Amino acid sequence: MHRLQVELGDRSYPIFIGENLFQKTLLEPYIKGSQVVVVTNETVAPLYLGNLLSRLVDYQYETVVLPDGEKYKNWQTLQLIFDGLLKAECTRKVTLIALGGGVIGDMTGFAAACYQRGVNFIQVPTTLLSQVDSSVGGKTGINHDLGKNMIGAFYQPKSVIIDINTLHTLSARELSAGLAEVIKYGLIADKDFFDWLELNIEQLKNLETESLIKAIEWSCKIKARVVAMDETESGIRATLNLGHTFGHAIETHQGYGNWLHGEAVAAGTVMALEMSMQLGWLSIQDRDRGIKLLAKAGLPVVPPANMKVNDFLKYMRIDKKTLDGQIRLVLLQKIGEAVVTSEFASDILNAILSTNYQQLLDSILTD
Amino acid sequence: MHRLQVELGDRSYPIFIGENLFQKTLLEPYIKGSQVVVVTNETVAPLYLGNLLSRLVDYQYETVVLPDGEKYKNWQTLQLIFDGLLKAECTRKVTLIALGGGVIGDMTGFAAACYQRGVNFIQVPTTLLSQVDSSVGGKTGINHDLGKNMIGAFYQPKSVIIDINTLHTLSARELSAGLAEVIKYGLIADKDFFDWLELNIEQLKNLETESLIKAIEWSCKIKARVVAMDETESGIRATLNLGHTFGHAIETHQGYGNWLHGEAVAAGTVMALEMSMQLGWLSIQDRDRGIKLLAKAGLPVVPPANMKVNDFLKYMRIDKKTLDGQIRLVLLQKIGEAVVTSEFASDILNAILSTNYQQLLDSILTD
Numbered sequence: 001m002h003r004l005q006v007e008l009g010d011r012s013y014p015i016f017i018g019e020n021l022f023q024k025t026l027l028e029p030y031i032k033g034s035q036v037v038v039v040t041n042e043t044v045a046p047l048y049l050g051n052l053l054s055r056l057v058d059y060q061y062e063t064v065v066l067p068d069g070e071k072y073k074n075w076q077t078l079q080l081i082f083d084g085l086l087k088a089e090c091t092r093k094v095t096l097i098a099l100g101g102g103v104i105g106d107m108t109g110f111a112a113a114c115y116q117r118g119v120n121f122i123q124v125p126t127t128l129l130s131q132v133d134s135s136v137g138g139k140t141g142i143n144h145d146l147g148k149n150m151i152g153a154f155y156q157p158k159s160v161i162i163d164i165n166t167l168h169t170l171s172a173r174e175l176s177a178g179l180a181e182v183i184k185y186g187l188i189a190d191k192d193f194f195d196w197l198e199l200n201i202e203q204l205k206n207l208e209t210e211s212l213i214k215a216i217e218w219s220c221k222i223k224a225r226v227v228a229m230d231e232t233e234s235g236i237r238a239t240l241n242l243g244h245t246f247g248h249a250i251e252t253h254q255g256y257g258n259w260l261h262g263e264a265v266a267a268g269t270v271m272a273l274e275m276s277m278q279l280g281w282l283s284i285q286d287r288d289r290g291i292k293l294l295a296k297a298g299l300p301v302v303p304p305a306n307m308k309v310n311d312f313l314k315y316m317r318i319d320k321k322t323l324d325g326q327i328r329l330v331l332l333q334k335i336g337e338a339v340v341t342s343e344f345a346s347d348i349l350n351a352i353l354s355t356n357y358q359q360l361l362d363s364i365l366t367d
Numbered sequence: 368m369h370r371l372q373v374e375l376g377d378r379s380y381p382i383f384i385g386e387n388l389f390q391k392t393l394l395e396p397y398i399k400g401s402q403v404v405v406v407t408n409e410t411v412a413p414l415y416l417g418n419l420l421s422r423l424v425d426y427q428y429e430t431v432v433l434p435d436g437e438k439y440k441n442w443q444t445l446q447l448i449f450d451g452l453l454k455a456e457c458t459r460k461v462t463l464i465a466l467g468g469g470v471i472g473d474m475t476g477f478a479a480a481c482y483q484r485g486v487n488f489i490q491v492p493t494t495l496l497s498q499v500d501s502s503v504g505g506k507t508g509i510n511h512d513l514g515k516n517m518i519g520a521f522y523q524p525k526s527v528i529i530d531i532n533t534l535h536t537l538s539a540r541e542l543s544a545g546l547a548e549v550i551k552y553g554l555i556a557d558k559d560f561f562d563w564l565e566l567n568i569e570q571l572k573n574l575e576t577e578s579l580i581k582a583i584e585w586s587c588k589i590k591a592r593v594v595a596m597d598e599t600e601s602g603i604r605a606t607l608n609l610g611h612t613f614g615h616a617i618e619t620h621q622g623y624g625n626w627l628h629g630e631a632v633a634a635g636t637v638m639a640l641e642m643s644m645q646l647g648w649l650s651i652q653d654r655d656r657g658i659k660l661l662a663k664a665g666l667p668v669v670p671p672a673n674m675k676v677n678d679f680l681k682y683m684r685i686d687k688k689t690l691d692g693q694i695r696l697v698l699l700q701k702i703g704e705a706v707v708t709s710e711f712a713s714d715i716l717n718a719i720l721s722t723n724y725q726q727l728l729d730s731i732l733t734d
Contacts, residue, residue, distance in 0.1 A: 075442055086513040089685050114481075117508065117519045118599070141484065146453040152484045153520065232485070318456050 002217050006136060007228040011156045015136060015220050017213060021163040022048070022124075024055045030158040032120050033093025036061040039081055039108040040099040041068040044126055047169050052099055052124065062088045066104065070257040073103045073143050075151075081111040095120045095158070101127035101174075102134035102261065106152070109140030113155035123157045126166035128178025129262050132185070132219035135160050137227040137237075143256060147318050148248045154232050162220075164212050172205075176298035177262025179204060180243075182215050183293055184269065185222045188239050191336030193218050198289070201296050239338040242330040243269030246303070249315035253307055259300075266299035267357075274360065275352045276332040279344060286335050288364050295361070302357040309353040369584050373503065374595040378523045382503060382587050384580060388530040389415070389491075391422045397525040399487050400460025403428040406448055406475040407466040408435040411493055414536050419466055419491065429455045433471065437624040440470045440510050442518075448478040462487045462525070468494035468541075469501035469628065473519070476507030480522035490524045493533035495545025496629050499552070499586035502527050504594040504604075510623060514685050515615045521599050529587075531579050539572075543665035544629025546571060547610075549582050550660055551636065552589045555606050558703030560585050565656070568663050606705040609697040610636030613670070616682035620674055626667075633666035634724075641727065642719045643699040646711060653702050655731050662728070669724040676720040 001018035016026055036059040040049055045065050053061060064084040066077050085094065098108035098121060105123050112121035125135035141152020167175065179201070186194030196218075197204075203211035223240065230237040247268030251259055259267075273290045276282040295301050316327050326342040327349070333339055368385035383393055403426040407416055412432050420428060431451040433444050452461065465475035465488060472490050479488035492502035508519020534542065546568070553561030563585075564571075570578035590607065597604040614635030618626055626634075640657045643649035662668050683694050693709040694716070700706055 075446070079442070082511055082518060083513075086511060086517060086685060091685075114508075114518045114520060116517060117506065117521050139484065141481075144449055144453060146450075150453060150483060151449060151481045153481060154484050318453060318458075 002213065004217065004220055004224055006156070006224045008156060008231060013157060013159050015160040015162060015224065017162045017164070017217050017220065019163065019165050019209065021161050022051050022055055026159075026161055027055055027097075027122070030120070030122050031059065031095045033091070033095065034060050035088070035090050035094040036097060037064060037081075037085060037088065037090060037094060038062075038097045038099055039064045039066065039084075039104060039111070041066045041104055043068040044100045044104070048099060048126060048166060052097070062090075066107070068103075070103055070143070070251075070261065071255070073107060073256065075142060078107055078111055078142055081107065082115065085111070085115055090115070090119075092116045092119055095122065097122045097124055098135075098157075099124045099126065100130075101125065102130040105130050105135050106140050106149070107142060109138070109155055109157065110142060110152055113140055113153035118155070120158050121155075123160040125160070125162060127170055128167055128175055128216075129181055131162045131164075131167075131216055132178060133181040133223065135162070136220055136223045138231065147315070148252055148256075150318075162216060164209065164216065167207055167212065172298060173260065175205065175207075177260040177266075179297040180262035180266040180269070180294065180299050182219050183290075183297060184240070184242050184265065185219045187269070187290060187332060187335060188242050188330070188338035189222045189226070189336060190218070191334075193222070194289075194293075194335050198293055201293060205298065238328070238340045239330050242332070242338055243267075243272050245316055245327070245329055246271045246312065249312045250303060250307065252315045253311050254304055259304070263300050266294045266297075266301060267303045269294060270301045270357060271303065271352055271355075272329065272331055274355060274357075275329065275344070275348065278348055278352065279331065281331065281333050282335075286332075289335070291361065291364055295365075301361055309350055312353045369580065371584065371587055371591055373523070373591045375523060375598060378505075380524060380526050382527040382529065382591065384529045384531070384584050384587065386530065386532050386576065388528050389418050389422055393526075393528055394422055394464075394489070397487070397489050398426065398462045400458070400462065401427050402455070402457050402461040403464060404431060404448075404452060404455065404457060404461060405429075405464045405466055406431045406433065406451075406471060406478070408433045408471055410435040411467045411471070415466060415493060415533060419464070429457075433474070435470075437470055437510070437618075437628065438622070440474060440623065442509060445474055445478055445509055448474065449482065452478070452482055457482070457486075459483045459486055462489065464489045464491055465502075465524075466491045466493065467497070468492065469497040472497050472502050473507050473516070474509060476505070476522055476524065477509060477519050480507055480520035485522070487525050490527040492527070492529060494537055495534055495542055495583075496548055497545075498529045498531075498534075498583055499545060500548040500590065502529070503587055503590045505598065514682070515619055515623075517685075529583060531576065531583065534574055534579065539665060540627065542572065542574075544627040544633075546664040547629035547633040547636070547661065547666050549586050550657075550664060551607070551609050551632065552586045554636070554657060554699060554702060555609050555697070555705035556589045556593070556703060557585070558701075560589070561656075561660075561702050565660055568660065572665065605695070605707045606697050609699070609705055610634075610639050612683055612686045612694070612696055613638045613679065615686060616679045617670060617674065619682045620678050621671055626671070630667050633661045633664075633668060634670045636661060637668045637724060638670065638719055638722075639696065639698055641722060641724075642696065642711070642715065645715055645719065646698065648698065648700050649702075653699075656702070658728065658731055662732075668728055676717055679720045
């Protein structure tokens with residue numbers, strides 16, 4: 001078992017990574033009172049809920065099982081958690097456990113942030129995407145019809161338990177969606193990691209234990225470092241959103257859940273790579289390395305054909321990174337180095353939004 | 368103009384108290400960006416919104432006007448604030464201004480806490496209750512069908528502007544409700560203040576400027592001191608809830624808005640006074656002084672006749688102060704000194720919940 005620490009003063013917490021980590025000894029130190037509520041969804045519950053509950057027999061526990069999917073990441077579903085907590089007469093000492101992917105983690109964390117103005121919670125992420133990204137760093141929240149993650153809180157868990165065995169029940173599509181965020185870490189922060197990923201992408205797709213643990217640990221280390229420097233995203237943390245401004249526009253426009261978050265991020269990352277190249281920062285070779293790795297990971301690298309320039313702009317203007325009307329983007333100076341900037345001509349952005357990415361992809365693949 | 372400071376490190380903020388305080392020079396230092404959204408309700412808007420907006424002409428401002436009343440302090444109404452923010456394409460630099468009573472302040476503060484995971488807000492409380500209590504200290508939130516203020520956040524404003532002129536449009540009933548919290552400060556923390564209130568209660572009911580400013584400043588000073596010691600209510604802050612555990616049960620049972628918060632607190636405070644006396648802590652004389660002052664302030668000092676012991680217990684068990692099933696109450700050692708305790712026999716609590724308060728009141732008034 002590997003252990004990392006997210007350093008945030010009195011809100012610091014550990015991340016455990018390994019196999020068979022649903023263990024009493026890992027859970028108990030992070031449960032404050034006698035009440036535990038496990039929040040999960042209809043897909044995950046039959047797979048892992050029984051195992052987790054068998055470690056909680058010493059507690060007064062309840063479960064809340066939500067419908068599965070990004071389209072349920074809204075107030076109505078969040079309300080089901082509050083209903084469960086209140087019906088079980090949970091006090092401020094209750095501990096919530098999020099068992100599931102990013103949607104479950106984000107909603108459970110937000111419920112923990114708001115219930116009686118704040119109770120403890122533990123993240124037990126069961127998808128690759130949530131293991132390398134959303135379970136670490138304390139971003140919680142729900143979507144609004146007009147924008148993704150618009151309602152939420154920065155609220156840190158007490159611990160994160162990453163059991164890679166849960167990945168064996170993940171669909172290939174979900175696994176690829178997680179790899180989009182893994183590749184992102186290489187692109188924005190660590191060229192060595194990117195190089196390693198190019199060599200190990202097949203092993204990861206094949207769920208080889210050693211490679212998986214290494215990729216997850218490397219990703220979480222980068223994320224923990226960035227979050228420790230900038231918890232509430234006033235600076236460097238925004239670089240973690242490479243591809244996300246374009247990606248959120250894709251997710252929102254297509255309707256939550258039709259494009260997986262990781263898929264939208266992948267297509268958005270291609271747009272950011274192209275823009276970084278057009279600005280003269282990234283070489284054509286490095287742009288192509290990025291696009292090829294995303295494609296090899298099984299990800300869409302072409303934005304949806306039905307989205308026009310104005311469809312993107314409409315959603316990008318209310319992105320959380322936008323300040324005083326200025327769209328800000330995460331772009332690459334080179335592989336392993338990202339910047340957040342609004343200093344680009346609107347012409348370039350328009351060109352990027354109207355590029356024919358299918359044509360670009362074809363030209364790269366026939367090189 | 369009087370100025371107090373709530374000392375909370377980098378989240379410290381000023382409270383301004385006086386007449387005619389809707390001034391550009393008081394607002395501008397606490398507005399971060401170019402966007403301002405004023406949240407108010409249908410009652411307050413025609414009275415004070417125009418005046419406030421006339422000080423905001425240098426900003427891009429929007430208004431959100433909510434229906435008036437505690438029964439609207441719920442997610443559906445909160446959603447109207449988020450809708451307004453998103454339709455106006457507000458970014459993280461927006462500043463919200465809460466113009467109204469406690470419901471507006473609590474909901475606007477919670478919206479500020481959650482919108483894009485946190486934006487700035489300013490409190491401009493227009494009722495006595497919100498001026499002396501809810502606008503100071505950063506408790507924000509909404510009600511749930513099963514409990515008051517169950518969903519919320521600790522989130523501090525950037526400043527609080529208390530213009531006592533707004534009290535001249537308040538109904539006598541609302542004014543009395545505010546006095547319940549003013550009297551509370553004397554009872555829990557400052558015997559001199561309680562003595563002063565006994566002598567000045569008529570001046571306060573008559574809205575005499577000097578007395579009002581003195582009572583508000585004294586109340587805010589006590590609250591600011593307590594909040595600075597214990598922002599998230601892990602200890603002493605809970606004493607501010609004298610009468611509130613009984614009071615919340617009354618509010619929830621009667622249906623939000625049928626009993627005003629201050630009215631329910633007054634009746635709850637009578638129950639706490641009686642219990643403190645029964646426990647041998649408070650003299651009969653001091654109990655009677657408390658009850659008489661509340662009655663003189665125009666407040667109900669008899670709990671609703673339709674509430675039985677189990678009606679109280681049902682709601683008290685899920686009160687936020689309850690820990691691991693133990694009901695905790697704020698009680699008085701003497702006037703000016705409160706304790707939070709769960710160390711009392713359930714017999715005594717049952718006796719308190721079944722006391723005939725009308726009879727008690729009659730006996731006191733005929734003394």
